[in-house]
Amino acid sequence: MLWACLRLTRLALDALHSGDERHPHAVVDGTGPRRRVVFANDAATKIGVSNGQPLASAQLLCPRLAITSRDEAAERQALETFATWIYRYSADVSLAAPDTLFAEIGASLNLFDGWPALERRMRGELDHLGFNYSFAAAPTAAAARVFAACNAGIAIPAAALQPVLDAAPLVASGLAPETVSALHSMGLRLLGDLFRLPRPELARRIGQTALDHLDRLRGLAPESLQRWHPSARYERRIEFSYGIESQVALAFPLQRMIREFALFLAMRDGGTQRFELRLEHERTACTRVEVGLLAPQRDAASLFDLARARIERIALAAPVHALALHADDLPTLNPLHRDLFETNRREQLDWPALVERLRARLGDASLHGLACVADHRPGRAWRFAPLDAKPSAQAACAARPFWLLQRPMPLQGAPQQVIVGPERIESGWWDERDQRRDYYVVEMHGGQRAWAFLQSGSPANATTGWTLHGWFA
């Protein structure tokens, strides 16, 4: 086991994205007279403002102190972001509120070419995220936290853990502050001093809980950490500073959004089957655009194509002021297995992709299969079926036309010649759609072959009363 511990050292400040270091700045918490400084930046610390100080004293020390109230939601969000990020290196991620997270990376070392390469890579990416952090790794999570608190930035193998722990200061040990100050007053400064003391006497002075913590530091007692799971839903929102009126202009933020979404999906190793885009307007209710797929997908380009096609189909009622993406259904993805010796041409789409593309533009109800129905009445002997449905059994029947008219209509002109018929179709007395017809295949003047009927009982040489129901095309 090798636990990496990431501590966001200035989370309260960094989460607010206030980057100005030259002016004293503090994040405060609490209400009324009990407002306290949670975190002060370097400029403020230099003047004497310290964390935990009442706001009144801080302002007395530094009248120019800029204060911001603490945003715990933003801190949680930031910690979640880091958890999502570190999840790509390890499946065992655990959050320790408010500012620390652990990841078991011992199992990932081979994949990422060992610790030095992994560390370089992680630090490179961390630097881009724009937060101050300290980062350390040790065989136990508690020890890793101690080294991260020391700002040590080291990785300790199991064999070397004890001597390094011995040299760690008590302040960073993770023991309760009152325990630490009690130990300080006893003249103990380092963890090593503590480990050398006889156990029963130490237990009497600092209690069993603190002793258990010391055991967990050295790996003598098991640690229990709650495993973090990436969110099962996805929500993002982009707000525009002005209203967007055309779908074309909407494509750019949409593309960015879908790209982030695809990244999130890739990180979860999942796909999406259904997501919703909300186009928010200033006054009217937001326009919702559902994008549904036949099979889970996470390819950014095709998701974007589908989403754009859907958006292009709608009429924008009002300028769009914000765009939001919501996905609740994130199933696991079964990637397509492709043939090593691919015989298909490069541009070929597979069938589900084509169906999705067509449905995105033409509407969900535009693609059907066809199926036979066991009914004698011609208009009911077929139906639209869902795509890829299993075909029903089919009874052999007499001559049937290729084209059926949506509804029968009077035949223009008299038939030239009767070719087949009559075929009497008399059915439907049970469902109020009674039909009694004599069907004929007739040839028309221009050589067309029509499927026409007379009400049953009429003579075949009738010149009127013919109704057209299909063409033998």
Place this chain on the structure above:
Amino acid sequence: MFTSSPFESPASPTEASIYSPFVVHAPSSMTSVAANAGARRSDAALTEVLRHPAIWRRGALRTNAADALPTGFEALDAALPGGGWPCGALSEILIDEDGIGECSLLLPALAALTAARRRVALVAPPYIPYAPALAAAGVDLAQLVHIDASAVDTHWTAEQCLRAGCCGAVLNWLPRTDYRQLRRLQLAAETGGAIGFVFRPFAAARETSPAALRLKVVADAHGPRIEILKCRGRFESAQTLRLSA
């Protein structure tokens, strides 16, 4: 598929001169000894060149069964150079009125395609394709897709289906179309390797078309008559034949 010129990519510099059209057409410009040897070699090279699939010589009927799907009608198969509907190309069927057997012309081919588990897309058909009739003709309905598309989207849909490569055949009814749009469909069919059937009115016979095959189906007293207006890979002028189904 070969689309490059047969004179490209020579194996060596000497062969390059043999392959070049200049040497093939003008052997007299050589000196006597070299001319004999060169003539013999250019004869061999010429037959080599002429064997290239992109070269078609008038009078020679190219039969390449792999590129065509038998229509199921012997007379028609015999009249078509590949022995059937050309794959990866458009086939136009011009009709005067509905109901003269124009769709039945495709049924055997559609039955064969669907039996081989290839999809067949019907893009915006003018009436309801009657499932019992299709099933009776042996078409596997599970492979059939009926696509509703408004007039605006018909060409786009047809192009997508043809290009995708997962449809064996795409049937289109395009009463109003033009050369440019048909050309797009033809290219899409080439890309996807699909057979594109386009039904158009008689009036379109006067227009030029990029389709590989153009048939006119005429109804008369003895049943449908087929006139081949244009057929890629064949030089005879319009030919008329009658099907014995």
